[in-house]
Amino acid sequence: MALLSVRxxxxxxxxxxxxxxLDLALHRGETLALVGESGSGKSQAxxxxxxxxxxxxRVSGSVRFDGTELIGLPRPALDRIRGARIGMVFQEPMSxxxxxxxxxxxxxxxxxxxxxxxxxxxxxxxxxxxxxVGIRDAERRLSAYPHELSGGERQRVMIAMALACExxxxxxxxxxxxxxxxxQAQILALLADLKARLGLALLFITHDLRLVRRMxxxxxxxxxxxxxxxxxxxxxFARPQSPExxxxxxxxxxxxxxxxxxxxxxxxxxxxxxxxxxxxGGLFTRAAPRRxxxxxxxxxRAGQTLGVVGESGSGKSSLGRALVRLEPAATGLVxxxxxxxxRLDRAGLRPLRRFFQPVFQDPYGSLSPRLSAGEIVAEGxxxxxxxxxxxxxxxxxxxAFAQVRLDPETRHRQxxxxxxxxxxxxxxxxxxxLRPKVVVLDEPTSALDRTVQRDIVALLRDLQARHxxxxxxxSHDLAVVRALADTVLVLRDGREVxxxxxxAVLARPRxxxxxxxxxxxxxAPEGQS
Amino acid sequence: xxxxxxxxxLRRLVQAVPTLFLVVTLSFVLVxxxxxxxxxxxxxLAPSAMENLRRVYGLDQPLPVxxxxxxxxxxxxxxxxxxxVRDLSVxxxxxxxxxxxxxxxxxxxxxxxxxxxxxxxxxAAAKGRPLDHAVTAxxxxxxxxxxxxxxxxxxxxxxxxxxxxxxxxxxxxAPAHLVLPVxxxxxxxxxxxxxxxxxxxxxxxxxxxxxxxRALGLPRRVIALHALRGAALPVISYxxxxxxxxxxxxxVVETIFGLPGIGRAFVDGALNRDxxxxxxxxxLVAVFVVAFNLLVDLAYALVDPRVRHA
Numbered sequence: 001m002a003l004l005s006v007r008x009x010x011x012x013x014x015x016x017x018x019x020x021x022l023d024l025a026l027h028r029g030e031t032l033a034l035v036g037e038s039g040s041g042k043s044q045a046x047x048x049x050x051x052x053x054x055x056x057x058r059v060s061g062s063v064r065f066d067g068t069e070l071i072g073l074p075r076p077a078l079d080r081i082r083g084a085r086i087g088m089v090f091q092e093p094m095s096x097x098x099x100x101x102x103x104x105x106x107x108x109x110x111x112x113x114x115x116x117x118x119x120x121x122x123x124x125x126x127x128x129x130x131x132x133v134g135i136r137d138a139e140r141r142l143s144a145y146p147h148e149l150s151g152g153e154r155q156r157v158m159i160a161m162a163l164a165c166e167x168x169x170x171x172x173x174x175x176x177x178x179x180x181x182x183x184q185a186q187i188l189a190l191l192a193d194l195k196a197r198l199g200l201a202l203l204f205i206t207h208d209l210r211l212v213r214r215m216x217x218x219x220x221x222x223x224x225x226x227x228x229x230x231x232x233x234x235x236x237f238a239r240p241q242s243p244e245x246x247x248x249x250x251x252x253x254x255x256x257x258x259x260x261x262x263x264x265x266x267x268x269x270x271x272x273x274x275x276x277x278x279x280x281g282g283l284f285t286r287a288a289p290r291r292x293x294x295x296x297x298x299x300x301r302a303g304q305t306l307g308v309v310g311e312s313g314s315g316k317s318s319l320g321r322a323l324v325r326l327e328p329a330a331t332g333l334v335x336x337x338x339x340x341x342x343r344l345d346r347a348g349l350r351p352l353r354r355f356f357q358p359v360f361q362d363p364y365g366s367l368s369p370r371l372s373a374g375e376i377v378a379e380g381x382x383x384x385x386x387x388x389x390x391x392x393x394x395x396x397x398x399x400a401f402a403q404v405r406l407d408p409e410t411r412h413r414q415x416x417x418x419x420x421x422x423x424x425x426x427x428x429x430x431x432x433x434l435r436p437k438v439v440v441l442d443e444p445t446s447a448l449d450r451t452v453q454r455d456i457v458a459l460l461r462d463l464q465a466r467h468x469x470x471x472x473x474x475s476h477d478l479a480v481v482r483a484l485a486d487t488v489l490v491l492r493d494g495r496e497v498x499x500x501x502x503x504a505v506l507a508r509p510r511x512x513x514x515x516x517x518x519x520x521x522x523x524a525p526e527g528q529s
Numbered sequence: 530x531x532x533x534x535x536x537x538x539l540r541r542l543v544q545a546v547p548t549l550f551l552v553v554t555l556s557f558v559l560v561x562x563x564x565x566x567x568x569x570x571x572x573x574l575a576p577s578a579m580e581n582l583r584r585v586y587g588l589d590q591p592l593p594v595x596x597x598x599x600x601x602x603x604x605x606x607x608x609x610x611x612x613x614v615r616d617l618s619v620x621x622x623x624x625x626x627x628x629x630x631x632x633x634x635x636x637x638x639x640x641x642x643x644x645x646x647x648x649x650x651x652x653a654a655a656k657g658r659p660l661d662h663a664v665t666a667x668x669x670x671x672x673x674x675x676x677x678x679x680x681x682x683x684x685x686x687x688x689x690x691x692x693x694x695x696x697x698x699x700x701x702x703a704p705a706h707l708v709l710p711v712x713x714x715x716x717x718x719x720x721x722x723x724x725x726x727x728x729x730x731x732x733x734x735x736x737x738x739x740x741x742x743r744a745l746g747l748p749r750r751v752i753a754l755h756a757l758r759g760a761a762l763p764v765i766s767y768x769x770x771x772x773x774x775x776x777x778x779x780x781v782v783e784t785i786f787g788l789p790g791i792g793r794a795f796v797d798g799a800l801n802r803d804x805x806x807x808x809x810x811x812x813l814v815a816v817f818v819v820a821f822n823l824l825v826d827l828a829y830a831l832v833d834p835r836v837r838h839a
Contacts, residue, residue: 050743050744051743052740052743052744075749078746079747079748081746082743082745082746083745083746083747084746087744088744090740090744095736095737095738096737096738096740096741098739098741099738099833099834099835100758100834101755109745109747109751110745110746113745113746113747113748113751114746145834145835147834147835158741161741161745162744
């Protein structure tokens with residue numbers, strides 16, 4: 001008999017159906033991957049199993065766990081199962097832990113509740129658990145607060161909490177999405193190891209099919225709330241039957257960028273670029289200043305893409321902001337064509353700003369909710385082309401919409417009416433309407449689903465070829481960098497680790513850190529999708 | 530961390546000096562702008578007597594000199610003589626009023642906190658159900674009906690009709706005399722705290738850390754305790770200025786119930802153009818506000834580790 005058996009599970013809200021009669025079965029010791037893009041209903045399924053859906057959700061169907069029906073189970077009975085026999089790990093380890101309590105206390109909670117351990121006993125067991133999930137110096141970490149831990153450590157703490165009462169089933173909802181690639185690889189290895197050692201069944205929820213190949217025996221593919229395909233992992237990867245599964249498998253950005261034309265002029269250059277932030281203190285303390293970027297040199301030619309790769313805190317965003325002069329703490333030399341930008345004040349920079357435009361990661365946060373999409377796109381023209389009438393600006397906005405392949409008629413809508421990928425297109429349109437020569441793209445595809453990413457990558461390549469744009473492309477995602485960048489610069493702790501032609505660096509990384517990044521990214525072989 | 534608290538407190542106290550200086554200067558200017566003076570009586574004094582009085586109290590000096598003298602005295606902790614209550618200094622007058630106002634204020638604060646947090650918690654637990662709506666209705670009434678309406682109603686009901694409680698007077702702080710003024714002071718604050726607590730609790734309960742606790746199968750009681758800690762933060766920041774206000778007396782309540790507190794002293798001082806008394810009261814309130822804002826920051830650090838360290 002299956003340990004977890006889901007039959008006809010549906011979740012509906014006033015706005016529509018989030019999950020439509022899902023059937024799943026998961027046996028003891030088995031890993032099932034639930035795969036789908038955002039909005040496919042995969043998290044809804046996990047939350048429904050755990051009884052964690054918001055009050056507004058209407059749930060129907062059946063979820064049987066080891067013979068007990070969980071849907072409609074009264075709270076006290078449910079609370080004897082969740083946390084005790086089913087553990088759950090959430091996506092965002094920062095926001096999933098309580099910031100006000102030491103992690104040791106939080107790990108002890110389920111032990112006190114389900115096992116009736118005293119505080120001291122629970123603490124001793126929490127110490128074992130932290131060691132089990134590979135946290136170094138566990139004794140001292142017990143009394144640390146979540147904000148004092150790194151992202152990877154927090155996720156290990158989450159896993160320790162979920163495993164505290166030795167559950168039979170672990171549900172991991174995008175457990176590595178918020179983490180750096182090398183940390184991601186460590187957490188996946190830990191989950192695989194724990195699963196083998198403890199005989200866990202694992203329901204592994206992800207949008208990233210590449211992770212699935214190494215983790216799961218079986219795969220279930222969701223799209224728009226419906227199960228579209230399920231089967232053994234090998235078979236799905238070798239012979240996907242549904243168009244949805246084929247699409248997900250082919251979603252890695254492919255192809256290469258055209259080489260930079262010979263003799264293309266250098267449009268932007270930097271020498272000895274450094275950024276250092278004053279110490280950020282708590283209420284009672286002042287920390288020492290932090291050097292975010294140290295002594296970076298670079299030159300960007302028209303039509304060239306320099307990929308900047310590194311993990312969080314490596315200084316890659318500081319580099320991007322320093323280059324477009326949005327980083328007041330930057331020192332060093334930045335030249336645009338023949339002008340030294342570091343000598344210009346705000347007023348002197350303003351007429352030049354249209355030539356170097358930034359595009360940021362978060363397509364939700366970087367668009368003003370009070371303006372229409374067309375107004376957002378045309379806003380820069382007010383400053384940089386003050387002679388244009390409102391009608392002319394609107395015409396240019398419509399043109400920019402067409403360039404990023406959005407329907408120009410949609411420009412009158414507010415930003416929230418667009419999907420994540422469409423919003424990123426709006427952000428790109430806002431930059432290119434000014435006819436820049438350099439665009440700094442800071443993780444423009446990171447918040448997007450793989451299939452949407454693929455389209456944005458194609459769009460960026462196309463715009464570059466048409467307008468001879470130079471890109472500084474900042475990303476932690478080597479698959480995207482491979483598809484877009486001529487050269488790649490690897491940063492760590494604000495310093496250059498390695499630099500070279502993209503294909504060469506990815507095929508034969510010289511430095512250990514680059515090798516770790518490349519290994520963790522698990523890129524599909526060249527020429528294959 | 531504990532060794533970092535003392536330098537922090539010292540730094541904050543030093544930072545408070547310019548604030549207090551500004552308050553003193555502004556109140557000095559404002560009180561002198563008011564028409565009339567401390568010795569303008571209905572029956573005017575003889576010019577020579579007036580001249581004498583003004584010389585005794587230094588009012589014949591140019592304003593900048595008076596200002597400098599006041600500041601100098603203030604630095605030594607001297608709030609000056611009262612102009613209206615002969616033979617008493619401002620410090621003595623405030624010293625008489627402060628125990629009255631602080632007793633009332635502290636009791637009202639305690640009552641408001643217990644009642645407000647309790648009702649807020651109940652309303653959050655009963656979100657959307659009749660109890661929640663009832664608390665909302667009570668809250669609206671308590672917040673909108675002003676003290677000068679509530680106080681006479683209480684006096685009529687409990688003092689004149691039922692004859693359970695005295696309608697006014699201090700009588701050395703006898704408990705029966707405290708009830709009605711404390712209730713009048715506490716009601717609107719309890720309402721505000723109930724509203725804050727309810728909303729903060731509901732907000733915290735909807736966050737991901739609380740979802741994690743539910744996923745761990747923890748009992749409601751444990752989850753509620755965690756949520757309360759998070760919900761305490763907005764309540765604490767509200768309590769700072771509120772406590773400073775309550776402890777330094779209420780003009781309305783002290784006047785209606787005939788209580789010899791700071792609020793009354795301030796009104797009397799203002800009506801009599803008792804410059805030093807008015808300014809002394811202002812300085813006292815400012816010191817309380819500074820002190821309680823400091824306490825709020827310390828309490829925040831106690832509750833939230835992210836505030837404690839970098």
